[in-house]
Amino acid sequence: MANGKILRQLVKAGALGDTVAFRQASEAIIEEERQKQHHLLANDLERILYGGDMHAQPSSKKPQFEFDIPVDKERGLPLLDIRPPKRSLDEIILPESSSVMIEEMLEEHRRSDVLRSYGMKPSGKIIFFGPPGCGKTLAAEVIAFELDRPLAIVRLDALVSSFLGETAANLRKVFDFIAKHPLVVLFDEFDAIGKERGDSGEHGELRRVVNAVLQMMDAYDGSSLILAATNHENILDSAIWRRFDEAIEFPLPDxxxxxxxxxxxxxxxxxxxxxxxxxxxxxxxxxxxxxxxxxxxxxxxxxxxxxxxxxxxxxxxxxxxxxxxxxx
Known part of the structure; x- marks a missing residue:
């Protein structure tokens, strides 16, 4: 049975006559049933949704964003990959302490109006750390799904430029962009731009990038929730940690x-x-x-x-x- 979040979205879309949202919720249910190995049911649902034509899926399957994604000046590559989240909270298995922190953070954002009425605001910058493959990227998608926001993944291949000063300029474009739109933004492999400045093996340009990251995080007051993920927390600059409201560990499962x-x-x-x-x-x-x-x-x-x-x-x-x- 589809989870309650998707069912609420489906019923709401149907009641409002929102065909795009109805299709997206239906597709999420189909995908969930397919992941459960319920292939016959998933195929039947697809036939109902697409009227028997399995190839009639519209080009609007991906959400249409009404804003221009910033690009790297050097190569013209988009600096972010924006996608609709599909996986919910019941798709992630974490230690109780980490799960509680995520649930508390979600509650803060769902009830942000209550916090703001007391002069407070929800956590806006959170870092995930732990070994590879332990759910950091999945957690970002889950959080985006639970908050009904698009997931924006910062593309490090486009962000880090060979031109002197261009990486910091790309960072500025990203921060200006995410400040304007309510997204869940993931800086994956954050150590690539937050490495310890005292590392003698790094040249001056990377140290300048870290300084730029610190300054932009200090000044950030936008509408997006910023998530950072690293598999190498030990090489992060010590000043980076103080810029985050929360640090959540993703260890190997017991x-x-x-x-x-x-x-x-x-x-x-x-x-x-x-x-x-x-x-x-x-x-x-x-x-x-x-x-x-x-x-x-x-x-x-x-x-x-x-x-x-x-x-x-x-x-x-x-x-x-x-x-x-x-x-x-």
Missing amino acids: QKQLTSLLQLKLRGIRRQFELDDKELLTEFEGKSGADVERVVRRAAKRMILRGQEFLTIKELRSALVREGLRRH
Whole structure:
């Protein structure tokens, strides 16, 4: 069954006669059912939505933004990638402390009018840190979905320029842009522009970029929620941390979170094992959420193509080996 957030969006769009929003909510439900391996239902819903023509999906499937995305002067590349978020809060598994921090932050933004009536405002700048594949980018999408805002991912390949001073100029374009529009903005791999200034291996231009980041974050008072993510928190400049309202850790999952992850990723898949099987959890010990997702997807594909009715631990072990994740 689709989650309550999407169902509310669907009913609201239908009541208001908003065909674009209705289609987007319907497509989100179809995608959710497909992720649950409910392919027959997803196909039926697609046929109903598109009137039997599977190729009649309109070009307006992606949201149409009424503003111009800034570009890099050197190469003409867009500095942000703006997309509609599709995954909700029940798609992410985190330690309780991190989940509570995210839920509190969401409440602050949903009830920002109450805070402002007391002369306060919701957290506007948050940094995520932890190993790769532990849900930092997913969390940004979830937050955007829960706040009903587009997700804007800053493109570091376009932001960082070879021209002297152009990187800072690109940063200024990004901050000016996000100040005007209510977005959830993710600066992924934030250490690329926030590296410790005392690092003797870095040249003056990168130190100037860090100074520019600090100044722009200090001066920022826009309508977007800024999120930064790093896999290398130890190399961030110490002054960077003070610019954020909150720092949320995304560690490797423990056994409890691994069990929840497997339950999430294996929903709709028939299996011959229990999710809290010690042998199974040992196989996934030290793996990230992204690792678990890749392994389950590979094992499920093998099961389907071989015509097997049930997934076994053997298939998961084989997938771990194929992904280069199993210890010998």
